[in-house]
Amino acid sequence: MTTRRLRAENPAAIADAAALLRAGALVAFPTETVYGLGADATDPSAVVRIYEAKERPRFNPLIAHLPDVAAARVQGLLDDPARRLAEAFWPGPLTLVVPRAPEGTVCDVARAGLDTVALRVPAHPVAHALLMAAERPIVAPSANRSGRVSPTAADHVLDDLDGRIAAVLDGGETRVGVESTIVACIDGTPRLLRPGGVPRAALEVVLGTPLAGSREDEGVRAPGMLASHYAPRARVRLDAAEIRDGEAALLFGGAEPEGLARAVATLNLSPRGDLAEAAARLFGALRRLDASGAATIAVAPIPGHELGEAIRDRLARAAAER
Numbered sequence: 001m002t003t004r005r006l007r008a009e010n011p012a013a014i015a016d017a018a019a020l021l022r023a024g025a026l027v028a029f030p031t032e033t034v035y036g037l038g039a040d041a042t043d044p045s046a047v048v049r050i051y052e053a054k055e056r057p058r059f060n061p062l063i064a065h066l067p068d069v070a071a072a073r074v075q076g077l078l079d080d081p082a083r084r085l086a087e088a089f090w091p092g093p094l095t096l097v098v099p100r101a102p103e104g105t106v107c108d109v110a111r112a113g114l115d116t117v118a119l120r121v122p123a124h125p126v127a128h129a130l131l132m133a134a135e136r137p138i139v140a141p142s143a144n145r146s147g148r149v150s151p152t153a154a155d156h157v158l159d160d161l162d163g164r165i166a167a168v169l170d171g172g173e174t175r176v177g178v179e180s181t182i183v184a185c186i187d188g189t190p191r192l193l194r195p196g197g198v199p200r201a202a203l204e205v206v207l208g209t210p211l212a213g214s215r216e217d218e219g220v221r222a223p224g225m226l227a228s229h230y231a232p233r234a235r236v237r238l239d240a241a242e243i244r245d246g247e248a249a250l251l252f253g254g255a256e257p258e259g260l261a262r263a264v265a266t267l268n269l270s271p272r273g274d275l276a277e278a279a280a281r282l283f284g285a286l287r288r289l290d291a292s293g294a295a296t297i298a299v300a301p302i303p304g305h306e307l308g309e310a311i312r313d314r315l316a317r318a319a320a321e322r
């Protein structure tokens with residue numbers, strides 16, 4: 001299969017991409033967080049192609065993307081906290097896991113057989129136009145091979161999936177750079193399943209209470225949150241105070257680890273110490289440092305507040321035992 005690159009600024013691109021999706025093909029598209037690998041959520045054979053192209057385990061359910069809150073409410077049952085979060089953060093980098101609605105059309109394979117559904121209304125003009133044109137929910141995991149670094153540019157998508165998908169809708173680099181925050185609103189207590197583009201503190205302001213974590217006693221609530229994930233080829237060493245021989249350096253703010261001069265390659269996520277800027281650059285930086293050929297990427301300390309929680313989460317998974 002030859003993967004087409006559709007340039008989003010081309011007037012025909014959205015209609016072409018929507019037609020491919022409606023025909024059951026896979027099309028990657030930009031969202032404000034990362035590029036998603038889209039398929040018709042109502043078509044099980046289209047959804048199965050996502051698992052094959054990504055080599056993703058079948059037990060890991062997908063997020064359904066909708067153009068607006070009204071379309072989301074056809075698919076899922078939003079309780080009071082979910083409604084408040086949706087109103088405050090949609091469109092935006094928030095995913096809500098809620099009980100599926102009886103009239104919902106997101107197919108079983110996409111939900112991995114669960115009676116809940118993950119819903120997201122992305123804030124990206126290209127994603128919105130595509131969802132409007134597709135006229136159905138579109139499931140989209142990040143458009144990378146399973147376990148690899150998420151794509152924040154069309155070239156990253158092609159690095160992983162060229163020849164495996166019908167097209168990539170190229171809308172330039174994504175703005176947020178880390179995936180959506182996932183909150184489960186199922187049993188009356190909202191739970192944070194994955195830190196992401198909406199910081200925890202912003203959610204807690206809207207909810208008026210601290211956000212609970214996922215319920216370990218019920219097993220992994222977001223089945224995709226495996227320890228090792230977002231992994232470059234190189235090993236990743238966190239909170240590095242010094243750079244060792246043969247390492248590449250990933251820095252933040254004014255930090256100057258000892259031995260920096262011997263780094264094989266050096267990138268600073270945000271010299272001015274801005275966590276939003278660092279999040280936007282994170283996955284691209286991991287890809288570039290990986291390409292330097294270094295055996296290990298040493299990462300300087302990054303604070304854990306605001307978008308730092310999502311950054312540290314992704315780096316911890318990149319550093320996990322494989």
Ligand code: TXA
Nearest residue numbers: 033036061062116118141142179180221222223224225
């Ligand atoms: O920003 C994002 O969320 C991107 C863009 C493309 O929208 N998408 C994304 O999808 O990150 P993915 O598939 O890489 O991550 C989805 C996560 C997985 O960890 C999955 O287990 C979890 O959402 N998830 C999906 N449905 C779920 C459900 N019903 N219950 C619990 N977790 C669910």
Ligand code: MG
Nearest residue numbers: 141142143150
């Ligand atoms: Mg992913």
